[in-house]
Amino acid sequence: MTVTADRETLRWVGVGALAFAGLTAAVILDAPGPLLVSVFAVAAGGLAAASRPPEVDLAIERAVSEQSPGPDQQTTVTVTVTNEGRGPATDLRILDGVPPALTVETGSPRHATALRAGESASFQYVLATRVGLHPFGPTTVLARDATGTHEREYEQMASGATELNVAPTLDARTTVPLRTQQTPYAGARTTDSGGSGVEFHATRDYQHGDPMSRIDWKRVARTGELTTVSFRQERAGSVVLVVDTRADSHVGATDSAVARSLEAAATTAGSLLDSGDRVGVATFGPGSAWLAPGSGPAHRARLREAFATDSAFAAAPIEDEDFLPWLARRRLRRRLSGGTQLVVFSPLLDPFMVESIRRYEAHGYPVTVISPDPTGRETTGQTLEAVERSLRLSRLRGAGVRVVDWGDEPFETTLVGASRRWSR
Amino acid sequence: MRRLLAVGVVVVAVGLVATVAPGVADFVPADGLSSLVGFLAVLGVIGGVTRRARADPDTPDLPTLETVAVEPPGSQFDEQVKTAATGETRRAGKDETAVRTRLREAAVQMLVREGHSETAANEQLRAGTWTDDPEAASFFVPKDSEIPQKLLAEARTDVKGRRSVRSLFAETTVFERSTERVVAVLDERLSETAAMGAGDVTDYGRPERGVGAAESERTDATVDAAESERTDATAGAAESERTDATTGTDGDERSDDGAAEGRP
Incomplete structure (x- = not known):
């Protein structure tokens, strides 16, 4: 648990004005009634001044419906918050650490609640999945004391699921154009060297041992010379x-x-x-x-x-x-x-x-x-x-x-x- | 603070008791004090109201949760410009240098892409002739330069005139505005050259913005002229690129370390 900030909400700032206004009214009207208003204002201001940033002790647990979903699916995240402190947590705002590259489909990863000692609350949201390893971030908690004067913001790593593992299906139906490059393995990429294949590459003089099927017979008929046709070799990239x-x-x-x-x-x-x-x-x-x-x-x-x-x-x-x-x-x-x-x-x-x-x-x-x-x-x-x-x-x-x-x-x-x- | 609070608690307690048993508060003199208290109370009301009006609560900076938590790159430059524009601190000076260096590099790259040599590009920047926009042109001109020619002098007065009127209404400083102008000019130039098509280097992928508009405006003759000029230029540029690449390979181990700093 790391406290990010302790801040004052300034909710009760200026409550003194109300107290003094009551007093002024009482003095001008020469009546004790309005004085009672300032008594309440003074009491509220005094309480606010005496309050301290709340010490809360929460147990946060996160569960996902599926740890390794497929891409473009939905997975439900359930966050359960339990107050493990001795006193009540009067005002809690909880923001779960949604993985930065994922979007929330339904529900909300934010929750506001108040918990008595030992009590717990839970909330759910649905994430749309996509390929990759998606780590959950720390959960942010904003806790306020009973008067709402002080606010403590802190981050806590939730127990339970800490990441989503979305494996790709690897069954894409697109063709990715590659640069020409040879490997010794048979495959579907055409190369710049001649040999057996489908696409025409070059003709050259007949050499002893060339297969009959690759001799250019039309040329033999026309000129009497024996030439061999070679095709682009197809290799794997x-x-x-x-x-x-x-x-x-x-x-x-x-x-x-x-x-x-x-x-x-x-x-x-x-x-x-x-x-x-x-x-x-x-x-x-x-x-x-x-x-x-x-x-x-x-x-x-x-x-x-x-x-x-x-x-x-x-x-x-x-x-x-x-x-x-x-x-x-x-x-x-x-x-x-x-x-x-x-x-x-x-x-x-x-x-x-x-x-x-x-x-x-x-x-x-x-x-x-x-x-x-x-x-x-x-x-x-x-x-x-x-x-x-x-x-x-x-x-x-x-x-x-x-x-x-x-x-x-x-x-x-x-x-x-x-x-x-x-x-x- | 604590003592003040204790005094307050005691006074309130006495007051509460006095509402039930008025005899408790008999020691308080009635007449003279009440008007003094009344006066102080009015001051108190004014004080309280001002504090409330001026209250500026420190709100938490919470993360984006529902959508992908990213923002486009560029905030670093914006911050540097802002710091540099604020004043005379050492940090401001450093940031100004960084901003100027980065803009100069981008401008040189742009001119090189358009077919000028790197030396010529630097020359143009220093002379302020690289663009027609007076504010952007004067950005790279050294302050102690003797070059200011007729055009530049004109540009300066023009800029001054606009500055004085605009600065009455704008909250941005001169430095911020001129960086803005330089970037805007670079952006315009980029879409212009993309529309013309940079010679034998085809821009694969998406068509650049504003292609159709730029193309239709231009007459055939100018397109031809621009095309031939560009082809020569890009051939030159490609040549120099190739030389760079080969020297890079030769001294690989050495330059590997040289480029180690990568991005600051």
């Missing part, structure tokens, strides 16, 4: 999804950029796994998570678990003084193996991220950036952030990095638009 979870990225006009990034990363992971690519995940932020690229049902399960339970995927800012961005950048680079490409989810709010992306690109890891737009245009500072972000986006594009600027529309819509532009 190896992709690492990097989510920028630094404290600065927990911003947005209406929705948290990190929460949106996590959802988009889950969608991307699902669709890439479906198309036979190898997918890994990493976070760029405190407590960096890492799951090397892989495929198959076991890997799919590992991915789902990572999104739901790894604390680095928390959709709330993590306080970490020891986090060094450049160290995280180097660590991630060492973990990458050749032939891997990156899909970075970041609101791109600082030059550091731009620099990091350009370095990964220079090291031979093709990067696609998916950038949820968190900027507003209400104040000068917000407009400047929006302008700076746009400049960063165009710098990255100038350096040959694919950037998807993701506004308020659904992620799938943005992807469709981006893929259409790139396929041209």
Whole structure:
């Protein structure tokens, strides 16, 4: 329990005026009656002056209807408050620590009550779930004494459920455009090298041993020369999804950029796994998570678990003084193996991220950036952030990095638009 | 305070008893005191009412619960501008430098995007020729500069004229207003260049705001001219970007540490 503030509500300030008004009336009218009014005023003022900030001792317990619900579902949170102190708690206002990236559907996470010693009260609210690990914050309690003069505000961690683990379903039906990159594994991504496949790649002189089916017979008939047709080879991509979870990225006009990034990363992971690519995940932020690229049902399960339970995927800012961005950048680079490409989810709010992306690109890891737009245009500072972000986006594009600027529309819509532009 | 309270309690107790048994309060002289008490009581009423009127309770700053608890980035800059505008403290000076540096960087980046070299961009900022807006143009001109030309002198008088009228009504300071102007000009420039399409660098994703309006106003000839100019410019810019990238790779270990500070 940490006391945030002890403050005076100033409810009884000026009650002295009433006392003196009664006295004045009594003197002017030369009658004792009005004096009685001032007696009550003096008594009230005296009580208020003698009161102290209340010492309350509450037990707060939180229960959720389901600890690990699926995304886009509802989960009911029940908070029970018990007065464990010896005296009554005369005026309590309780605000539960709703996870910052979630919204309340019905009910209210606020409750006002008064509790006798040993008595308890409970209230419920319903949260809409979304992908990620959602830690509950501390519960804020505002307690006032009987006269209402003093108010104590303090925070207390509730017992019981402390987080919600929402695992993605990974069954997205979108196609994520990837950069051209080869892996030795068979898959659905066309590459720039010739061989067997579907899409035409090149013709070359016939060499002994080339299969008969790939000889260009029409050309043989026309000129008598033997040529062999090669097709684009199709291979699986190896992709690492990097989510920028630094404290600065927990911003947005209406929705948290990190929460949106996590959802988009889950969608991307699902669709890439479906198309036979190898997918890994990493976070760029405190407590960096890492799951090397892989495929198959076991890997799919590992991915789902990572999104739901790894604390680095928390959709709330993590306080970490020891986090060094450049160290995280180097660590991630060492973990990458050749032939891997990156899909970075970041609101791109600082030059550091731009620099990091350009370095990964220079090291031979093709990067696609998916950038949820968190900027507003209400104040000068917000407009400047929006302008700076746009400049960063165009710098990255100038350096040959694919950037998807993701506004308020659904992620799938943005992807469709981006893929259409790139396929041209 | 405690003693005063005790005296109050005793007086009230005596008063209450006196209502039942009037003989208790016989020691209080009746005539002269009552008018004095009356006068003091009027002062007390005035005092009490003023205290009530001036009371400014310290209300708790409670978190957002029902919706996603986020706000758009940019509050740091707004605060810096506010601190810098307040006055002469050391903190204000530091913040002013930070604000100026950040705006200059953004302006240089904007000019580089439009196809100027970094040196040329800095030159334009110093000379105040980077924009037509007088207030924004004069923001980057050094105070001891000898450059003030005809245009700039004009701009300054213009700004002064507007300042004096506006400052009568506005609560913002000159510094706050000029930062506002610079940002507004940058924002305008951004949507303009986005509408023209920056050469071979296509802006993927969302269409920028105001594309249709800007496009329809422009005649074909100007579009062509702007297009060709832009292509040259972006080619140059891309070239310099590439050089940057390669040097960055060569000295990676060194520059890794150099960029360690990241964002302040």
